[in-house]
Amino acid sequence: EIVLTQSPGTLSLSPGERATLSCRASQSVSSSYLAWYQQKPGQAPRLLIYGASNRATGIPDRFSGSGSGTDFTLTISRLESEDFAVYYCQQYVSSRRTFGQGTKVEIK
Amino acid sequence: EVQLGESGGGLVQPGGSLRLSCAASGFTFSSYAMGWVRQAPGKGLEWVSSISGSGVSTYYTDSVKGRFTISRDNSKNTLYLQMNSLRAEDTAVYYCGKGSEKQQLVYDYWGQGTLVTVSS
Numbered sequence: 001e002i003v004l005t006q007s008p009g010t011l012s013l014s015p016g017e018r019a020t021l022s023c024r025a026s027q028s029v030s031s032s033y034l035a036w037y038q039q040k041p042g043q044a045p046r047l048l049i050y051g052a053s054n055r056a057t058g059i060p061d062r063f064s065g066s067g068s069g070t071d072f073t074l075t076i077s078r079l080e081s082e083d084f085a086v087y088y089c090q091q092y093v094s095s096r097r098t099f100g101q102g103t104k105v106e107i108k
Numbered sequence: 109e110v111q112l113g114e115s116g117g118g119l120v121q122p123g124g125s126l127r128l129s130c131a132a133s134g135f136t137f138s139s140y141a142m143g144w145v146r147q148a149p150g151k152g153l154e155w156v157s158s159i160s161g162s163g164v165s166t167y168y169t170d171s172v173k174g175r176f177t178i179s180r181d182n183s184k185n186t187l188y189l190q191m192n193s194l195r196a197e198d199t200a201v202y203y204c205g206k207g208s209e210k211q212q213l214v215y216d217y218w219g220q221g222t223l224v225t226v227s228s
Contacts, residue, residue, distance in 0.1 A: 001170070035214045037153070044203050044218035045145070045153060050211045057209070057216070088153050092213040095167045097155040 002027055002091050004100035012108040019076040021103045023089035028069050033093035036065055036074045039102075040085045048087075049074065079105070110134040110217045112204050117222030124194050124226070130187040130204030130219055138162070138182035141207035143215060144189050146200035146224075156202070157189065161212075171197075194226045 003026040013019055023034065032052035037045040047056040049065035052072055062077040076083055084107050089100040116128040130142070143158035157178040158167045166178050177190040187204050201223050205215025 033213065035211075039153070044221060045215075046218075047208060047214055047216045050208065050214045054210070086152075090153075090155070090214070096169060097158070097167075097213070099153045099155060102152045 001096050002029065002094055002098055004089050004091060004098055006087075006089060006100035006103045008103060009101075010104045010106060012106050013079055014108045015079050015081055017079050019074075019079055019083070019105055021074040021076075021087055021105075023067075023072040023074070023100050025070045025072070025091060029072070029091045029093050031093060032068055033091060034065075034067070034072050035090045035092065036063075037088045037090065038083075038085050039088065045088065076105075081107075110206065112206060112217055112219035114202060114204050114219040114222035117202065117224045119225045119227065120194055121228050122195060122226055125190070125192045126194065126224060128189040128191065128202055128204075128222060128224070130189075132185045132187065132206065135206070137180075137185040141212040142180060142187045143205050143207075144178065144187075144202055145205055145215070145218075146198075146202045147221075148197075148200040151200075154200070158213075159187070161207075191224070194224075196226050198224060199226050200224060 007022045034052045036049040039045045053065045086102045111133045144156040159178045175193045179188045201221040203221045204219045206217040208216035
């Protein structure tokens with residue numbers, strides 16, 4: 001099973017600041033089969049990024065994904081109030097798909 | 109408009125069974141992979157199971173193999189999760205998800221979730 005480790009656990013930032021979230025895999029995620037989701041309290045997850053760097057339909061361009069192999073990054077260029085949430089990475093290269101434990105982006 | 113709606117959750121005793129349903133509308137159901145993801149109270153997301161559009165291929169996380177069965181009825185636009193031998197650690201909100209247009213292994217639409225509580 002591929003284990004995904006996200007860091008930091010919590011990121012405290014102000015609106016307008018840049019957020020950089022990390023996702024490290026225990027083995028290579030080939031073909032960049034890595035996605036990012038956003039989840040707000042009481043809501044279902046929302047797909048942000050797939051294929052490591054492709055924005056899903058309707059996702060603002062302040063969200064960007066990068067990385068390959070075992071190290072991946074989600075960047076939010078300028079935080080807006082609606083971006084404060086929990087973010088999860090997920091690998092789908094293996095039939096046993098796994099999520100990271102999540103990074104909470106909170107208002108400082 | 110794509111809509112997914114889960115039902116069938118509730119309180120069940122350890123060792124019991126439940127069948128979750130996910131009614132889909134607004135897209136050609138049989139053309140898309142579907143899946144279930146769960147979230148224990150206060151915890152993160154856990155992928156549970158996925159099924160291909162035809163229903164031929166199914167996949168499970170290790171902790172539910174042999175206990176849960178995913179299936180679909182493409183004539184009824186409905187996804188199912190039969191859960192047997194339930195354990196306390198299966199307590200969670202269960203979400204169904206639809207495979208995305210460009211990459212069916214990720215989910216671009218989700219239901220609102222249904223709560224399963226396993227307790228005596």
